[in-house]
Amino acid sequence: MLDQLTYASEAALNGLMAGVMYSLVALGFVLIYKSSGVFNYAQGVMALFAALTLVGIQKGQVPFAHLINAVTGGHLETFGWQVPAVLAILLTIVVMIGMAIVIETLVLKHLVNQAPIILFMATIGLAYFLEGFGDVMWGADIKTLDVGLPQGINETIESVTDTWFGYGFFIDNLDIVAAIVSVALVTALTLFSQYSKQGRALRAVADDHQAALSVGISLRFIWVLVWSIAGFVALVAGIMWGSKSGVQFSLSMIALKALPVLMLGGFTSIPGAIVGGLIIGMGEKLFEFFVGPLIGGATENWFAYVLALFFLVFRPQGLFGERIIERV
Amino acid sequence: MKKSFAALAAAAMLATTVPAMADLTVPNLSYRTGSYAANGIPYADGFADYFTLLNERDGGIGGEKVAVPECETAYNTEKGVECYESTKGQAALAYNPLSTGITYQLIPKVTADHHVLYTPGYGRTSSANGAVFEWVFNYPANYWDGASVAVKYMLSQNGDDLKGKKVALVYHNSAYGKEPIRTLEELAKKHGFELVTIAVDPPGQEQKSQWLQIRREKPDYVLMWGWGVMNQVAIQEAVNIKFPMDHMIGVWWSGSENDVGPAGEGANGYKALSFHGVGSDYPIYADLKKYVFDAGKAAGAGDNLGNVLYSRGMYAAMIISEAIKTAQEKTGHAAVTPEEVRDGFENLNLTEARLTELGLPGFAQEIHATCADHGGPGTAMILQWDAAAKKWSAVSDWIEADKDVLDPLIAEDSAAFAKEGGIAERCK
Numbered sequence: 001m002l003d004q005l006t007y008a009s010e011a012a013l014n015g016l017m018a019g020v021m022y023s024l025v026a027l028g029f030v031l032i033y034k035s036s037g038v039f040n041y042a043q044g045v046m047a048l049f050a051a052l053t054l055v056g057i058q059k060g061q062v063p064f065a066h067l068i069n070a071v072t073g074g075h076l077e078t079f080g081w082q083v084p085a086v087l088a089i090l091l092t093i094v095v096m097i098g099m100a101i102v103i104e105t106l107v108l109k110h111l112v113n114q115a116p117i118i119l120f121m122a123t124i125g126l127a128y129f130l131e132g133f134g135d136v137m138w139g140a141d142i143k144t145l146d147v148g149l150p151q152g153i154n155e156t157i158e159s160v161t162d163t164w165f166g167y168g169f170f171i172d173n174l175d176i177v178a179a180i181v182s183v184a185l186v187t188a189l190t191l192f193s194q195y196s197k198q199g200r201a202l203r204a205v206a207d208d209h210q211a212a213l214s215v216g217i218s219l220r221f222i223w224v225l226v227w228s229i230a231g232f233v234a235l236v237a238g239i240m241w242g243s244k245s246g247v248q249f250s251l252s253m254i255a256l257k258a259l260p261v262l263m264l265g266g267f268t269s270i271p272g273a274i275v276g277g278l279i280i281g282m283g284e285k286l287f288e289f290f291v292g293p294l295i296g297g298a299t300e301n302w303f304a305y306v307l308a309l310f311f312l313v314f315r316p317q318g319l320f321g322e323r324i325i326e327r328v
Numbered sequence: 329m330k331k332s333f334a335a336l337a338a339a340a341m342l343a344t345t346v347p348a349m350a351d352l353t354v355p356n357l358s359y360r361t362g363s364y365a366a367n368g369i370p371y372a373d374g375f376a377d378y379f380t381l382l383n384e385r386d387g388g389i390g391g392e393k394v395a396v397p398e399c400e401t402a403y404n405t406e407k408g409v410e411c412y413e414s415t416k417g418q419a420a421l422a423y424n425p426l427s428t429g430i431t432y433q434l435i436p437k438v439t440a441d442h443h444v445l446y447t448p449g450y451g452r453t454s455s456a457n458g459a460v461f462e463w464v465f466n467y468p469a470n471y472w473d474g475a476s477v478a479v480k481y482m483l484s485q486n487g488d489d490l491k492g493k494k495v496a497l498v499y500h501n502s503a504y505g506k507e508p509i510r511t512l513e514e515l516a517k518k519h520g521f522e523l524v525t526i527a528v529d530p531p532g533q534e535q536k537s538q539w540l541q542i543r544r545e546k547p548d549y550v551l552m553w554g555w556g557v558m559n560q561v562a563i564q565e566a567v568n569i570k571f572p573m574d575h576m577i578g579v580w581w582s583g584s585e586n587d588v589g590p591a592g593e594g595a596n597g598y599k600a601l602s603f604h605g606v607g608s609d610y611p612i613y614a615d616l617k618k619y620v621f622d623a624g625k626a627a628g629a630g631d632n633l634g635n636v637l638y639s640r641g642m643y644a645a646m647i648i649s650e651a652i653k654t655a656q657e658k659t660g661h662a663a664v665t666p667e668e669v670r671d672g673f674e675n676l677n678l679t680e681a682r683l684t685e686l687g688l689p690g691f692a693q694e695i696h697a698t699c700a701d702h703g704g705p706g707t708a709m710i711l712q713w714d715a716a717a718k719k720w721s722a723v724s725d726w727i728e729a730d731k732d733v734l735d736p737l738i739a740e741d742s743a744a745f746a747k748e749g750g751i752a753e754r755c756k
Contacts, residue, residue, distance in 0.1 A: 007544055014536045021534075066629055073624060077631075132361070140365040141631075142560065142586045152568045152594075170543055172536075172568055241533065244564055246590030250363035250531045250557040257534065288537040298501040298527035300537060 003167070010161075010169045011289040012282050017175035019281020020182045024237040025258035026265065026273040027185065028230045033267045035206050035226040036108075038119040042127035044255025046096075046231060049134045051238030051247040053095050055143040058088035063137045085147040089235070096231030097224075104224045112219065113209075131252060140249060145242040149177055178240045182274065185236065189229070189270050198225060206268075256301075260308035266321025275319060276308075283307045351395035352388065352664070354379065354648055355415040357425040362402035363531060364556045366586050367637055371426055372398065373628035374641025377620050380627070381612075382649060384619040389652050390662040405429040412437060421669040422446050422648045428504040436749070438463045443666050444651075444673055448644050449474075449580050449603055453507055454741035456703025458674065459755040461742065465673045467647075467695050467704025469603040469729070471553075472737060474579045475508035476729035477601055477708040478551055479515045481577070484724070491520035496547035498538060498554070498562055501527040505553045508579070512551075514733050532558025539565040552578040559587035567594030573713075574599060580708065583720070584636040588713045596715035599723070601708040604643045605691040606720050608634030612687030636711075636720065643692060651676050674699055693726055699755035703738070706731065 032040040060079040068076055107122050150173035158168035193199040204212040205222045213219055241254050265276025284300040292299045356375055359368030379394045388394050399411035408430030422444040431451035438445045445464045453472045455464035483490055499505035509525055516523040524545055526538050554562055559582045566576055574597040583600020620626050632638040655664040655672030678695040693705045706729035711720040
């Protein structure tokens with residue numbers, strides 16, 4: 001019995017850590033939804049594209065090499081240099097900002113005042129385009145991502161818990177880094193949104209596009225800003241998830257992990273994304289631990305949605321979402 | 329003017345989508361996009377390059393060029409079926425969809441339409457029984473062979489005794505991943521080891537619960553039946569919990585360069601099954617270089633040569649071409665039909681001498697197919713990953729599956745299929 005409790009505590013802790021990883025993906029959705037009411041279907045693909053670009057820059061890969069080689073008959077692969085991780089991250093941020101400008105110019109600008117479903121459809125198109133574009137630009141092979149993040153068991157926690165409980169807990173160093181980064185990210189985003197001029201403008205746009213425009217806020221600037229920030233968050237998520245599995249096209253499917261988090265935490269709350277992630281992460285791990293063995297395991301994918309739906313029964317707007325009252 | 333334009337357009341369409349009528353057609357149902365593209369690309373390249381070599385060097389098979397129209401399935405069952413439907417009218421001689429899901433959908437279709445379905449190392453295991461599955465072939469090995477070979481290897485590492493040992497099976501929670509469970513349960517009974525089955529929901533990006541369970545259970549060996557990102561994450565998580573890599577054995581779909589790459593040095597010593605050789609040291613590569621790569625006719629960028637999945641695609645193409653050749657020899661004409669190619673598959677006699685002639689000495693085991701035996705020798709070897717040299721090396725000889733255990737299981741499963749489909753057994 002004591003053993004079971006110890007193991008359950010380990011599962012719960014790992015669930016919290018996994019939840020942080022889900023939150024990282026959910027944050028990108030929240031940022032865009034909060035500022036424009038658009039559910040950005042492409043957020044998962046943005047994480048993939050950011051990670052692909054990071055590895056490509058870091059390894060000095062020639063963009064579109066396959067295409068160039070097919071046309072010219074050449075054998076281009078790399079420029080022959082390696083870019084330090086920090087510089088590669090900075091350059092990737094520049095690319096993601098560039099991408100935000102292009103998206104605003106080519107897609108969003110033309111859809112002002114359109115129904116949210118139209119914007120949602122546009123992001124579906126964007127997701128397919130970005131996935132194909134990333135493939136053509138960087139190739140479909142699995143890329144190893146190494147920006148110097150530690151991975152593997154944290155031996156201090158293992159040793160301390162071994163002394164306390166007679167069983168050393170497993171906590172992955174990468175998850176600890178992800179947790180620290182997430183806390184920093186959420187703090188920075190909350191401060192930005194509450195106290196900076198642009199942050200207040202962003203909230204004004206979220207409340208009412210037309211009113212914001214009437215007081216001189218540039219809708220286009222705000223959209224570029226928010227898509228750039230979402231691009232940055234996607235990069236962080238891409239780094240964390242890509243360090244584990246390598247950068248590959250299934251990375252875009254991490255968005256599936258963010259959906260129950262959003263349903264639970266609310267689509268408009270940055271802290272909600274974190275709290276939602278923690279609840280989903282811990283809930284699914286504990287369910288798998290206690291109930292999984294009885295029903296054949298592999299419960300996590302569906303249980304996350306069941307848990308989110310359960311919360312929705314009591315709070316349809318999610319734990320931290322804004323209550324929507326529409327009067328007729 | 330309108331008429332001539334329409335005729336021109338029709339001619340152009342025919343030229344791009346339909347091979348010349350005299351060609352032997354072997355569609356390449358590939359996946360170069362989507363989540364599994366990293367695995368689909370080298371396989372499709374190896375498959376296409378082998379036929380290109382035959383066309384360029386030998387003028388095809390028996391003087392008939394081979395057309396290999398490619399159709400993108402994205403590893404999606406519906407798209408795979410669409411690819412089959414859109415190519416079967418081209419007198420397609422054989423299909424190799426590289427997907428167990430697509431295979432299950434195609435088995436009744438190829439049976440009705442009379443096309444060969446060739447599924448080396450995947451698909452429905454009991455299709456090894458030719459008496460029931462007339463149009464399906466899965467030699468040289470199937471999933472149950474793989475499970476048995478892995479157990480035999482573990483036996484060889486433990487003085488032929490697995491009593492009291494614990495073996496965990498980490499599997500893709502799908503029809504494919506569940507295939508070995510039945511066999512492993514039988515083998516656990518026979519050899520006295522404890523089997524723990526641990527499911528991973530696809531795609532398998534998050535596996536913390538599964539590996540915490542493995543850490544608690546402390547199995548002596550971990551077997552893995554994974555595909556795609558599940559493999560990379562599982563190997564990384566195994567490294568994280570410090571599970572000894574040389575006690576982790578993947579089936580052949582969990583043993584490519586793609587799977588071990590992301591874990592870097594940590595993956596050193598990881599083992600996997602294979603039913604063919606790997607590496608580009610085989611004499612055939614000299615011809616591939618001369619007639620395919622240097623001639624600019626390669627299907628891919630040339631960065632996958634000799635790797636596990638490229639070799640496997642090449643293996644599948646080689647078997648199909650040998651079956652076509654057998655059919656030509658049997659019938660005495662070069663433009664063989666799908667029915668005749670089926671007979672070619674059923675009479676395939678692939679010897680070591682022939683493999684040497686093909687520039688692939690020691691690459692695979694001999695196959696002597698019969699009416700009832702569509703499953704082949706059921707042998708595989710164990711490869712081990714050397715992270716420093718970034719290459720796989722064989723650490724065992726060919727190991728034969730335990731037919732005493734498998735044959736009754738295959739008979740039982742195929743009999744159930746025959747009963748369900750009202751199929752009368754052949755080969756009596």
